[in-house]
Amino acid sequence: MSDVPTITTIAQRAGVSIASVSRVLNGLPTRAETESRVMSAARELGYVPNSAARSLKSRRSNQVGFAIADIGNPVYLAMIREIQPLLKAAGYRLVLHSTNVDAADEIDVLRGLGERYVDGLIMIPLRVTGEHLKMFAAARAPIVIIGSVPEGTPVDNVRTDSRKGVRLAVEHLHQLGRRRIGFVNGPLDTVPGAARSAAYAEALAGLGLPYDPDLVEVGDFYRPEGARAAARLIGRVPDLDALLCANDLIALGALDVLRRERRRVPEEVAVASMDDTDLATVAWPPLTSVSLGSAERGRAAAELLLDRLAHGDRAPRVVTVEPRLVIRASTVGEEGP
Amino acid sequence: MSDVPTITTIAQRAGVSIASVSRVLNGLPTRAETESRVMSAARELGYVPNSAARSLKSRRSNQVGFAIADIGNPVYLAMIREIQPLLKAAGYRLVLHSTNVDAADEIDVLRGLGERYVDGLIMIPLRVTGEHLKMFAAARAPIVIIGSVPEGTPVDNVRTDSRKGVRLAVEHLHQLGRRRIGFVNGPLDTVPGAARSAAYAEALAGLGLPYDPDLVEVGDFYRPEGARAAARLIGRVPDLDALLCANDLIALGALDVLRRERRRVPEEVAVASMDDTDLATVAWPPLTSVSLGSAERGRAAAELLLDRLAHGDRAPRVVTVEPRLVIRASTVGEEGP
DNA sequence: ATCGCTCCTGTAAACGTTTACCACTTCTGA
DNA sequence: TCAGAAGTGGTAAACGTTTACAGGAGCGAT
Structure with a gap:
């Protein structure tokens, strides 16, 4: 050649x-x-x-970054499915960063913005440290954060009212007559872990139920540890009649345990979770899950970023997606909807 | 600033x-x-x-493309999970292309190689047209194809013996005493669809079973259509005692239908599928599925590409991953392994 | 014939690096 | 003391584009 x-x-x-x-x-x-x-x-x-020459001259890379903790989690998948076509239609390529649940890795991605190999970044930080905030402020390319950031952070932000989401689930379980509602959460030093922890306590209080620390177990956000955490919880609190899991993967682990222990779901233990990923409809029984609008959040993030890329500076914007309880058999049984 | x-x-x-x-x-x-x-x-x-300036001068982008038909399919996900860390460790970023099951889109990606925004490409073409072959030959960057390509195509190639995979599944069902083994396939003009179709007929012949066209139904590779195709098949062949599905998503659809029709799995109908994605262990009953080594194939593809990027020209290499039957309750019931 | 206008195209600079080449300094060994 | 080697750093070109600027051709109006 x-x-x-x-x-x-x-x-x-x-x-x-x-x-x-x-x-x-x-x-x-x-x-x-x-x-x-x-x-x-x-x-x-x-x-x-040649795209390098063109980028050098035009100062635009026509690439957008998407940084997530772990592609294994189907929540992120739902987002990519929305984001990718939008970016492509606008002429941007998608650069995927999977940060291995590692905050230092996230910082590296943010620092990489300076290399200008992307024109903008959508990030879902697992925790937001001071270092993160410093990088957000100094960033030389627009950033959209999915998840909560402190007021006044100079980035576009897509959030969901996970507080309300937890409340929806807890109220649903309460309405079904459940009073011993266990909670299997992920790490408390992550954004979702912390938010869901607070929301759980708040929701119980709103219903006049006592907060019993024995009813709470913390693991990580994945199925194997979800199963172990659920097993610990069930072992400790035999009269548990409902289980709220901080995401669908944890709930799958919990279902594994309940099945092994021959506790009928939902007759003996109702199970609800959060995220409403595809897995919720694959599991048996299908999981009642609080949709945090992953697809909508992905779409909103992409739209915010594209808008900013097209129209330059404007004040940071916050988009909030409403949670929605999707009721399935894991709480109401098969005769349900 | x-x-x-x-x-x-x-x-x-x-x-x-x-x-x-x-x-x-x-x-x-x-x-x-x-x-x-x-x-x-x-x-x-x-x-x-500045990465553009550096790329322009060094003629390397430090990016690798990964082109798949649809991120929604968990097979690809398993691959990304292997590919991404390997690339990252070698200093490459991952540019993700989801081609919407569209051959023209795939060609566009191949043409894009000329822009040199990636140093190499891993692609899983859904069909390999003459146009594909032309682009492979003319490509100005190394390509690794996951899936089969004709002999002599100048690209590295990672394949799996899906023929053998189908045979493993059919023989397993046969061994369980099933004789009316239905097959729900995806489109015949795709690489996997064509291969599995031929393999199914061959496997039956190998066992001395007649090939009955009534036992075969074609849809696409997704759950909703998988359900419809399975329903057509079951309606047409009431005495069906086993169902082989061309991938896990189709099998999920089939399970939905069997549940709705109150056919017990596996007592009345044994269900087996292919790909052995995470979904197989989430479904109920857990799916017997032929692992086509998605993770291994992803890893092999990344290694081939990195090797070629590091050591330049060498003859194209073919890596074959052995299929492996993973037996679960959907064929042998709960007392199984 | 001259002027001014429009339209087209060529020259050259710029984007931010890397690197070949050369000049200068310093050091080594006879 | 001096030749030559080794070490160090500056100048300038190159990577492949885009684009400001200016020059030239063509044309209508004076």
Whole structure:
């Protein structure tokens, strides 16, 4: 294969200057003959513009980053499915960063913004440290954060009212007559863990139920540890009649345990969870789960970013997505909806 | 915010030339004093190298593309989970292309290789057209294809013996005494659809079972259509005693239908599928599924690509991953393994 | 014929790096 | 003391684009 053709090659072949070539290729007004000479030279050579050179000159990479803790979690998947087509339609490529649940890795991604290989970033930080805030403020490219950030942080923000989401689930279980409502949470030093922990206590208080620390167990956000945490909880509180899990993966683990222990769901223990991922409809019984609008959040984040990329500066905006309880058999049994 | 610092800014501040700055930043031998002056200037300015300029000069983007038909399918997810860390460890970013099950979109991605925004590409084409082959041959960056390509195609290739995979499943069902083994497949004009179709017929022949076209139903590779196809099949062949599904999503749809029709699984109808994604262990009953080694294939593809990126030209290589039958309750019941 | 206008195109600079080449300094060994 | 080697750093070119600027052709109006 000979050398890769550049506009210089085209210019020689067409007998014009590189400026004319560039103008033709970018659709600027040109004499018809010049245009056709350039176009056919380009076609014959199989010319494709070099994106590095174009980026260098134009100061735009046409790429957007999406940084998540772990692709394994289907919540993020639902978001990517919304984000990717939107970006593509707007002419951006998607650069995926999976940060392995590692805050230092997240900081690295933020620092990487300085390299300008992306024009903007959507990030779902698992925890927001002071370091994060410093990087947000110093960032040289627009950032959209999915999850909560402190007031006044100079980034666009898409959040969900997870407090209300937890309340919806707890009230639902309460309405079904359950009074010993256990809670299996993820790490308390993560954004969702902390929020759900507070919300659980608040929801109980709102219903006049006592907060019993024995009813709470903390693990991580994945199925195997979810199963272990649920087992600890059930072992400790045999008269448990409902279980709220901080996400669907934890709930799958809990279902595994309940099945092993031959506790009927929902007759003996009703199970509800959060995120309403695809897994909720795959599990048996299908999981009652609080939808935190993952798809909507993904879409909103992409729209915020694209808007900012297109229209430049404006005040940071906050979009809030309403949670929605999706009732399935794991709380109401098969005769349910 | 003032202007973004470049090596020129640093050079001025440190009182040296840009060449020295570049040398220091790249760790080339330099006098200690120069080095420290440059380093502190860089630190004070918060310098971050510009990736477009670096790419332009070095002719490497430090990015690798991964093109799949649809992120929704958990098979691809398993692959990304292997690929991403490997690439990251080698200093490459991952650019994700979801092509919406659209061959023209795939061609676009291949054409995009000419832009040189990635140093290499891993692709899972849903069908391999002549156009694909032409692009493979003309590609200006290394390509790894997951799935089968014709002999002699100048790309690295990771494949799995899906023929054998289907045989494993059919033989398993046969061994369980099933004789009316239905097959729900995806589109026949896709690589996996065609391969599995042929393999199913072959496996039956190998067992001396007749091939009955009534036992085969074609839909797409997703759950809703999987359910519809399974319903058609069951309606047409009431004495069906086993169902092989071309992937896990189809099987989930089939389970939905069987549950609705109150056919016990596996007592009345044994269900087996292919891909062995996470969903297989979430479903109820857990799905017997043929693992086509998605994780291994992802890892192998990443390793092939990284090897080629590091060591340049060599003959195209083919890696084959052995399928493995994972037996669960959907064929052998709960007393199973 | 000259002027001014429009339209087109070429020259050259710029984007931010890396690196070949050369000049200068310092050191080593006879 | 001096030749030569080794070490160090500056100048400038190059990567492949886009684009400001200016020059030239063509044309209608004076």
